[in-house]
Each structure stands twice: as C-alpha cells, then as structure tokens.
Amino acid sequence: MNALVQDASGGSRDVVAASAVEDFYKILISYMDPELRATFTPTASGELQPEVRRIAQDQPLENAAFYQELQVPYLTAVLSGARQPSAKLLDGATARKQLEELCASSDVFRRHARALHALHWKKKWPVLNSYLEDQRAVDRSQELYAAFDRLQVHLRAQQEAARDSERTVRFDALLSKLEGLRDWALTRKLYWATRLYSHLTLEWMPKLRSRLADAEGTEAVGRELRSYSALLAILEETDRNPRGLTFHEAFLETVRAFTFATTLPRYTDYRGNPERFSEAVDGLFTEFKQRYTHSGIVEIELALHQWGREVAAR
Structure with a gap:
C-alpha cells in the first residue's frame, strides 16, 4: 500500500495526505463565519460529504472554537498570495506561522488529521475495513499474550546488544512501556x-x-515508514492510549531506538566523548524537522510534533 504517485514533474505526491488536507480546509471553511465565507471564499459552499461531516461534528463546541480561531490567519495566508497590489499589505508569513502553532497545540487538529487520513486510506484500500471488522469480532487474547512475550524477548536482546548506557536507555523505555501497550491491545482487541x-x-x-546503505534503499525505507505508520494508526482507530504508547507511537520509538543503537554508530566515532553522539542524533532530527514540517504528510508532521514535545520535556 503506497499512497505516493508520480506527478507531472517527476516528483512524488502523497494522494491520501493531499485528500486529507483538502478535507481539513473544507471543514475549516464550514465553521467559518458566514460573512467571511461569503466575502472571501464565495465559491466554497461549506457543505461536507457525510463521512467528513461526522468527523467535523464529533465535538461541535470544541471544534467550532478551534476552527474559528484559524479562520483569520487562514484567510490572511491565502489572500497574501493574490495578484492584487493590496495583497502585499498582508503578512502571509506570520499568518502561516500562527496557523502552524495553533494546529500543533490542538487536540482537535490531532484528532481530525488522523481521522481524515484514515478515512482516505480506507477509501483507497477498502480491504482495511475487513481487518478492522475481524479484530473487533474475534477474541484472540492468547495469541496477543504470546506475541508480546516474543516482543519482550526480542527487545531485551536488542537492549543487551547495545552495550552503551545512552542507547540502552532507549530500549529500557520501550520495555517499560510494553506492558501498557499489551493491555491496550487486549482491551481494544487490536x-x-x-x-x-x-x-x-x-x-x-x-x-x-543493510537497506540504509544506499540512497535507493533509504528512499524505499522512507516510503515504507510512512505507510506502516499510517496503517498502525488506522488499525488502532484512535490516537490515545491512557496507559502509555499507541502502536503508532511505539513503532516510531522503536525505529528511533534501533537507528540510534545499530545504524548511526557505523558512521560515527565519538570514543571518549559519547555525549556528542546524542547531540549528533538530535541534530539529525532537527534537520529532518526543518525539511519535513511543511510536507503535508500527516503522520510525519504529527510525529515531529510529538518529538518536539519530548525534547522540550528533557
């Protein structure tokens, strides 16, 4: 399942993410003050498809407050790119920054971004609904216990192989959260x-x-990372685990731990000054954030937001 398609310029475009973003802005326009909508977006009716309307109205009061806060910076950002001379008077850059900040701190955005992305994945690949219906209907508790036992053995082996306190900490954290993830799976029959x-x-x-040893392999891994991250979020059907990590979050954490412990050390030599290694990893993630914050890829942008919160909490 690959949502990327080649565009006319030879680049790639995530059609699922593009559809989700388009519906997000349709929801914003539907909550816009009627006078603003009629004046600045006269061709937009504010009508939504039934499945999008259900998402838009899941918590009407909270949603209305969020989207109405977005309406002025959204219109400013859009209109600042118009051809009229007066468009120069609008500070589009500040408006876009405000939009980003409002979305980054909003549970409404997080919830709707995930729901819209899942909606369009299931539209593109309807077979996903069969997997969801199957896991809801059948109790496989014993198989889940066995699966988590295997995961624990594997992660502990990775932890022991790390042989470095900095890297071991990352596997310690994953192992400590595995029980919460297991209970999450059992409770929700995931x-x-x-x-x-x-x-x-x-x-x-x-x-x-081995796959990250060349550019072609790295590009393929990036595509798979995006697809697998999206699939996990869809199969969970929610983005909040009250006891800890979701599978989507645990996957990203495991990728970080594995990369930190096994891949990056091949290209570094910080003997006698190991704290510089952690700084290098943070530097790599910072560069990644700068490159992909405006990518339009919902999973990556949400993961970057989560990573930013973790860094701020250190």
Missing part, C-alpha cells in the same frame, strides 16, 4: 495492529542496516 507491529519489530527493523 490483533492486526499487534501482528503488524510484531512483524515490523521482529522482521522489518533488523534489515534496516
């Missing part, structure tokens, strides 16, 4: 989410080292 996470942890990640 059999297929568990199967996918297990496959990624036990089979996909150990192959990263």
